[in-house]
Amino acid sequence: MAREIDIGDDVRLTVTVIKQLDSGRLRVSIPSYDFPCSIEAPRGAKVGDKLHLTGEVTHVDDEAGRVTVRLGGLVTVDVAAIDSWTKAWTRTKPLLDVWD
Known part of the structure; x- marks a missing residue:
């Protein structure tokens, strides 16, 4: 897939x-x-x-080039129909301190 859209990303x-x-x-x-x-x-x-409309990606089908977006209900569209997207926030630190 040309665009690197992942589950959890916000798309428009x-x-x-x-x-x-x-x-x-x-x-x-x-x-x-x-x-x-x-x-x-x-x-x-x-x-x-x-x-x-802005929604969250719930499923990505790389082979078909389609993504499922939650816009109230679930809607599956081609990647080409997406205007823009924002990557989902990811944690850079662990939730708990690592014990030695």
Whole structure:
């Protein structure tokens, strides 16, 4: 995989609003994901707008070039659909002191 995305990383996806639902939620289209998703509507969002959603990576499939992201529910998208990502924080010191 060209990008070094790991489990726990935060990724950002750009989605397109395709419909405003009666409940005040928005139906959005996620690139490379074949199903529409519903999200809570931010102020001023309308049909055709591009929104950014951020989620945590829960699974990485290197062979297929796809990652699963938690955006409320789990969504599996191509790596190319990811705009940007932030590496997960890793501990550099052990949790406990090492005894001699």
